[in-house]
Amino acid sequence: MLTIKCAACKRKLWKYEKIGQGKxxxxxxxxxxxxYDxxxxxxxxxxxxxxxxxxxxxxxxxxxASAFTYSGTKRNG
Ligand SMILES: [Zn+2]
Structure with a gap:
């Protein structure tokens, strides 16, 4: 699960289940x-x-792409 965050203010935006290792x-x-926010x-x-x-x-x-950052792990598809 990834936590997507705002690049500008670092607030948490949402939690996302990313499948595969791509961008x-x-x-x-x-x-x-x-x-979240x-x-x-x-x-x-x-x-x-x-x-x-x-x-x-x-x-x-x-x-x-420039508007967010993320942390956490992607799920292997
Ligand atoms: Zn923000």
Whole structure:
């Protein structure tokens, strides 16, 4: 499980089950285990600080690489 964090303010955004060892380019909503200070509004994934983290594309969030960091482990697919 990965903890996705805002690159600007370091708040925890959400917990994500990443399958495979590749880059985190998208977060599929059905693999988001819980939300912390991240939220989806008006088609954007936002941090509570106002930083845009990604774009809501329906079943997933297309992540902005420079906007977040993460820690934790990816699950081998
Ligand atoms: Zn933030």
């Amino acid at each position: 985190v380019l998208r977060c599929y909503k059905d693999r988001i285990a819980r939300f 991240g939220q989806i509004e008006d088609g954007q994934a936002m941090c509570a600080c106002g930083k845009r983290i990604g774009v809501d594309e329906g079943d997933h969030i297309k992540m902005i």
